[in-house]
Amino acid sequence: MVGFLDAITLQAGYNAALVTVGATLLGFAAGMAGTFLFLRKRALVSDAMAHATLPGIALAFLVMVAFGGDGRNLAGLLLGAAASALVGLALVDWIVRRTRLAEDAAIGAVLSVFFGFGVVLLTVIQSLERGRQAGLEDVLLGATAGMLMQDALLIAVGGAVVVALIVLLRRPMTLVAFDPGHAAALGVPVGRVDMAMMGLVMAITVIGLSLVGLILIIALLIIPPVTARFWTDRVAPMLLIAGAVGGAAGYMGAALSASIPDLPTGPMIVLIAAGLFTVSLLFAPRRGVLAAILARRRFQARVHWRQGLLSLARAEPIHDPLTLRILRAAGAIRPDGVATDKGRALAAKSLRDERRWEIARAIHQDTALTGRYDGLTPIEDVFTPDQIADLDTRIGPPQPVGGM
Amino acid sequence: MPDMLRLASHDGALLGAQPTPADAALAVRGMTVSYGQKPALFSVDATFPSGVMSAIIGPNGAGKSTFLKAALGLIPMVSGEVRFFGLPLAQARSRIAYVPQRASVDWDFPTTVIDVVLMGRYRRLGLLRRVGRADLALAQEALARVGMEGFAHRQIGQLSGGQQQRVFLARALAQQGDLYLLDEPFAGVDAATEAAIIEVLKALKAAGKTVIAVHHDLSTVADYFDHVFLVNVRAMAQGPVASAFTTAALSQTYGGRLGAGQLDQLHPAKG
Structure with a gap:
């Protein structure tokens, strides 16, 4: 031996x-x-x-x-x-x-x-x-x-x-x-x-x-x-x-x-x-089984996060337990479900980004750029600050987020 | 203009066919290709003038893609002769850039966008020479021309159908050929990609290059192309769009597959 x-x-x-x-x-x-x-x-x-x-x-x-x-x-x-x-x-x-x-x-x-x-x-x-x-x-x-x-x-x-x-x-x-x-x-x-x-x-x-x-x-x-x-x-x-x-x-x-x-x-x-x-x-990162499960989870969390913020911005009631858990964990809402200041600010930003995307898709017909609109990719990842400022001038001044 | 309207009779011989001009970008005589016993193309004669955009048109299974593949020697001919710029394929190869159908490759292949475009340079690079700065610059420029400059290091599996088609076109551009053969470049792509591709092709034509594309959308033929070749196993008609893309030629090519109403909607040139 x-x-x-x-x-x-x-x-x-x-x-x-x-x-x-x-x-x-x-x-x-x-x-x-x-x-x-x-x-x-x-x-x-x-x-x-x-x-x-x-x-x-x-x-x-x-x-x-x-x-x-x-x-x-x-x-x-x-x-x-x-x-x-x-x-x-x-x-x-x-x-x-x-x-x-x-x-x-x-x-x-x-x-x-x-x-x-x-x-x-x-x-x-x-x-x-x-x-x-x-x-x-x-x-x-x-x-x-x-x-x-x-x-x-x-x-x-x-x-x-x-x-x-x-x-x-x-x-x-x-x-x-x-x-x-x-x-x-x-x-x-x-x-x-x-x-x-x-x-x-x-x-x-x-x-x-x-x-x-x-x-x-x-x-x-x-x-x-x-x-x-x-x-x-x-x-x-x-x-x-x-x-x-x-x-x-x-x-x-x-x-x-x-x-x-x-x-x-x-x-x-x-x-x-x-x-x-x-x-x-x-x-393996990205192609492995575990990575795929984690990526799915992350994706799901981002979808719920965005939907939650948009609901906050539009003052709609949120019932989905996962959405509530994610918002609570990020400090966007209090345990009783009322939006915090931070939550309100984030909600306003997500609503504004939605409008920015709408304008962007109208201007940039080329899907190479707007094809990256999935509702989840931050707009700052796709457009330069100058482009975003240009979009903002087309939207007009920020609207107050009402009713919370 | 009956002298310009070259309609094929049913034995495959062309009426009023002129001798093949030596300066044509692509001239084919008597091309016959068969899969098994059934001929996919039978005794096809076709001439594509250089410096213009030509469309190859015909119904499904008419042998449009087969025509390009046989001309490029990708599938064997039973008989026939092919000349590019008056030369046999082997001597003209460096001037030809081929864009196959997007669906012909596995998009999960481990490669990036820039690597695919650089494949257009491999003929010049040979086996050993390293990819140089000039090659990289050319590939980047080709990507920019199709509106994909930001995607160089993306894995090709992450691209949309339209983006895949643009990458294929960029690979052809990197070859710096004089003749571009495209197999259904607009199949399954978004409207923006179609517009971007047509812009690139028109720029090629303006630079004196020749474009020949298999095309399936009859409604855009007159807008996009100068010259048409109608085929359904046999050569049916060919010539400038104004004279050859006629209702009569289309109904002969498509048989009963196009209704009279459909033909009227296309507004082809009156023959």
């Missing part, structure tokens, strides 16, 4: 350190590659692709054994994985273009057929004399126990190349993801940009096979960008945040699995990523 502190400071042994560094780099690259996949709304295509690697891996093993080589040669297995992923991807693309089937149906068909075929091949391999020790089923969920320096190097180099290509292609990929029609009219080769994007995702899938396995790689591609989306409204920061989330999940997940015996690395990485996603979903 190795301590978590040791694992997280890379002091838990050579293999654990390799796995941790590899998982961090893979997570970072996967998060960035997944961002454009998510923005292009093709997240599930990568799932089909990942599952389609399985028959390729099995076939590559069989071919290498048939030619008298070592069936477990990593480069050979990854080459097979890439080749059959490519076939699966092309098949999804072909079905969508040549038939009336939608992409989700094509993905479902390709994913299950390829995966089923792969499992059959794995069963065949295990029945062979030489296949029994192959441990090919590790590609399903990943295995890190036997990770070598060259595996970590593969992830490091592959990840770095993927990240560099994403930085290079970020403009065309953004254009294509946002508005493919406009991008094509600009002369961006949309088909080739999409192909490059899927190629990057395929590279991540293949180099991530040995670490997290083909079933869970989709999580590393998709969870970081959807997590990042909660924190930003722009593509460039989203790329960085997604990379950071993926990297952090890889680091923490690998360290945790190294510190507790028999805890699998891939699933731990995914669970950590899911934890970051859940925290973002709940607590």
